[in-house]
Structure formats: C-alpha cells, structure tokens
Amino acid sequence: MRSAIGLLEIKNITKGILVADAMLKAANVELVMAQPLCPGKYVVMVAGDVGAVQSAVRSGQAAGGSDNIVDEFILPNAHASIFPALTGCTNVKEIKALGVIESFSVASAIIAADAAVKAAAISLLEVRLARGMGGKAVVTMSGDVGAVSTAVRAGSDVIKESGFFLDSLVLPAPHKNLHEVLY
Known part of the structure; x- marks a missing residue:
C-alpha cells in the first residue's frame, strides 16, 4: 500500500x-522510480508504510553521502493523484484555468504538487521531472481560476x-489550442 513516498535526488548516476x-x-518498500534524469542526476522514489519509507530514505542517504544528495523528501500521506501525474x-x-509551478529540483516539484492538490479542488495534469529541461521540474494543474x-x-x-x-x-483562460501542445 502506498501510504507514504520517499525520494532521493542524487547528483550522479553511479x-x-x-x-x-x-x-x-x-x-x-515498493520501488516507484529509479532512473537517470537531466543533467546526469538520478532519482529514486519508494512507497510503503511511513516507517519503512523513512528507513529506506535514511539508508539511501547514508549510502549516497550528503555531498551527493541534491534534494529529498518523505511524504507520509501523498495525495493519490501524484502517481498518475508523475507518469x-x-x-x-x-484545460480551464492553467496553473504552472517551475522548480530547480524534482523533489521540490513533487512536494509542490502534493501541497497544491491538497490545498484546492484542482486536477493535477502532470509533474514533469527534469527530462530535457536541464534538471528543472514543472507541475501543471487545471481547475477554476480561484x-x-x-x-x-x-x-x-x-x-x-x-x-x-x-x-x-x-x-485564467488559456487559448484552446494550448492544450494540444502541452500534452
């Protein structure tokens, strides 16, 4: 069961x-993601119960060394819409109103997406993770303007x-053709 997720964003692939x-x-824990991303970073995400995820992240931190960790998180109660948005x-x-958050790290974008979807009745469209974006990550969402x-x-x-x-x-009112090029 995916009650918690944890992520380590590492400086290099090895x-x-x-x-x-x-x-x-x-x-x-369940391995959700383990892959290289731009610019040569590596991201590992696991899911499971809170204690197991905390233990896994601590072990990953120790193995990687603090000098190699770009960013990290443990979300004890990740919103269910995070997973389809990540993939x-x-x-x-x-697309009604369109919201976009741009970040310099994968971990912070996922944290932002979780906070956004918990704060208001919106639909997460995508959490795009540093692929072809120089290590940046982007969260997109839609819903009513407010x-x-x-x-x-x-x-x-x-x-x-x-x-x-x-x-x-x-x-507040993106052009109808913008939808076609975003996704």
Whole structure:
C-alpha cells in the first residue's frame, strides 16, 4: 500500500544506483522510480508504510553521502493523484484555468504538487521531472481560476524556503489550442 513516498535526488548516476540498492535492502518498500534524469542526476522514489519509507530514505542517504544528495523528501500521506501525474497518465480533456509551478529540483516539484492538490479542488495534469529541461521540474494543474490560484500559491510557498522555487504562473483562460501542445 502506498501510504507514504520517499525520494532521493542524487547528483550522479553511479551513486544513484547505489542509493536505490540500499533503499530497497533497508525496508519493505515498493520501488516507484529509479532512473537517470537531466543533467546526469538520478532519482529514486519508494512507497510503503511511513516507517519503512523513512528507513529506506535514511539508508539511501547514508549510502549516497550528503555531498551527493541534491534534494529529498518523505511524504507520509501523498495525495493519490501524484502517481498518475508523475507518469503523465492523467486524462486531460479540457484545460480551464492553467496553473504552472517551475522548480530547480524534482523533489521540490513533487512536494509542490502534493501541497497544491491538497490545498484546492484542482486536477493535477502532470509533474514533469527534469527530462530535457536541464534538471528543472514543472507541475501543471487545471481547475477554476480561484482554485488554481490557491493551489499554485500553496505549492509555491511550500518550496520557496528550500531555494529550489523558480517561477509560477496562472493563466485564467488559456487559448484552446494550448492544450494540444502541452500534452
């Protein structure tokens, strides 16, 4: 059961593979993601009960060494819509207002997405993770203008202190053809 998720974002691929192995050996967790991302980083995400995820992340930190960790998180109660948004599997039929949060790290974008979807009645469209974007990550969402504004503010605020926040945007009425090029 995916009650919690934990992620380590590593500076390089070899350490990332080592971290993934250590995390899986440390606790009974499900491997959600272990892959290289731009610019040569490696991301490992696990899911499971809170204690197991905490144990796995601690073991990954120890294996990778603090000098190699770009960012990290443990979300004890991740919103269910995070998972389809991470894989780009959300069914986008219409974009009402469009909200976008841009971040310098994968971990902070996922944290922002979780905070956004918990703050307002919006639909997460995608959490795009550093593929072809120089290590940046982007969260997109849609809903009514007020809800999107609230969600973007909540998601942005939760990561501003980390120094990974880059920018955000709310388009109250995006052009109908914009939907086709976004997804």
